[in-house]
Amino acid sequence: MVFAQWSKETAQAVLASTIDKPGPVLLSLQAIQENFGFVPEAAIPLIALACNVSRAEVHGVFTYYHDFRSTPPPENMIRVCVAEACQAVGSRELVDQVEKKFGTKIGEHNLNVEIHSEYCLGNCALGPAARVNGELVGFSTVEKIGQLLKSGTES
């Protein structure tokens, strides 16, 4: 996915489409992240101003939801489901293997791979489930996950 380069002007243009809607703060944060791939710190006061709320309120919403990130997204995003249905078919072991193979830990990243734990991707009959660069994977193995990474990322 290609994201826009951060600029105040672009951000303000993005916000123009959300601020008139009911309950705009969450929508605005989502729109910013959709456009830039993350929510830069500089976006918080812009959203506050546009929505006519305090920066603290925007910060509160930003930090509440797991989806938001304050740093640019990695080249490769591996989301492994670690909720009960996938635990029952070995997701704990899969996480260990994925961490080892790609040289980073859950919630952390190396140069171009970031691994996240998810609590249910809704593919509970075909687990362990993962979402790799947006694509949902059933019966996940570390090999299947590796095949979906953009080239040059195998460690």
Add this chain to the structure above:
Amino acid sequence: MKQTVLYISKDSASRSVGSDKIATRIAEEAKARNLDITIVRTGTRGALWLEPIVEVLVGEKRIAFGPVSVADISSLFDAHFLNGGDHSLLLGPTDEIEWLAKQDRFTFSRVGVVDPLSTSDYEQNGGLQGLKRALELSADERVAEVMDSGLRGRGGAGFPSGIKWRTVAQLIAPVKYICCNADEGDSGTFADRILMEGDPFTLIEGMTIAAVTVGATEGVIYIRSEYPEAVASMTSALHLARQAGWLGKKIIGSEYDFDIRIRVGAGSYVCGEETAMLESIEGKRGVVRSKPPLPAMQGLFGKPTVINNVLTFATVPAIFAHGAKSYAEKGVGRSLGTQIFQLGGNVARGGIVELAFGTTLEKLLYEFGGGTRNGKEIRAVQIGGPLGAYFPKELFDVSMDYESLLAAGGMLGHGGIVVFDESVDMAEQAKFAMEFCALESCGKCTPCRLGSTRGAETIEKIVHGIEAEKNKKLLLNLLDVMTDGSLCAMGGLTPLPVRSAMIHFAQDFEPASQGAQR
């Protein structure tokens, strides 16, 4: 030469095991062999264990093959599968596959059968019949229809939908809302997702019937961000429904105006709780509200609001089309109609099983589920998501309805059934329940916010033999405090999986037995 019609699911679960690739390869192979085919991409029938399934229309019947892998494709053509030819993957006519034929498909009757984004397919398969009938009834008759059907909230609480709708219908307000809770966060549940991807117009029709019943003009579907495919499907369906005049001003030529918009979540389990969901739609932190006031009275933006789960709304059109009695005659006791059970985890034949209430857990696990995927014994089953109880083998004869599950110390929740084999460590699962609560607690109630972390620590101490007996007592006390001292189900029901694990799998909490089961 006549064109052969094939049906292949584009549901995200089917795609996760390769249905897109299968569709592409079949099209290529047909072209290479100079055969005229057209592929309709449907939702999934719910027999996920057989996906990717390829159905071929032969005469009037759809003949199924599955699970198909790319390597099977040329042999399928060699076996003349387009004429229903014999092949090792031949499953027979789809409607006669035992696993599907034994089900009682009421809410899910169209899922997997129709092209999800074809308005004509929808109408040809009984769509809009419910709404049309609802429009012929008076306001009181509409409420009575929902009451008489016995429909209860399928999100988990099981509250009678008719009472909720009547409450909102009786209020006088300038704006009323219809909110659909599609924040299906429970592990082991995927029915909302499959319905939204496989038969989105049904959800729209159900919400529209709710709107004309209570006098609402605006609807919101709150879909979790983990379901981008469902968001895409519903977005397209809403667009098509507006074009067809099913939404907007004077819907299907009636006097009513109603439209629906989508709000996407941002990764928060607790936003599946109805008041936290309202906060989130209002753009705030998803913190639970105290009740009263009930959302029916003061819901979204303080206005009267009907909040129901996807499956609740999706059941309404068929209730109106076939009459309340057709639904109420199914089921047992006060659990009327059908339940969409979802079999997941370590299960051989997982997927959607829609049956009348009152079937047994055993039947679901063995007759439908076929035991575990790896052939080991089933040791524990969690029913109703991460806040549901763990059931041991001794309780597998429990009747699957709201009251019986409650009496057995559990709850039905959203109908998810997660199977674990004999290698499961139940102390570990109990600890996970606490850790999950710590991660997802909105923080409003202290027992939930702090108790969850203390609970995980205490379980850790117990399994390591650190003052085990004293800590067990402490843990049980903590469970009581969380149950009684939390506003919503997050803190209030996290004790359920923990307590059930402690009661039914006590040996896993003994330090000496650590590892014995693993």
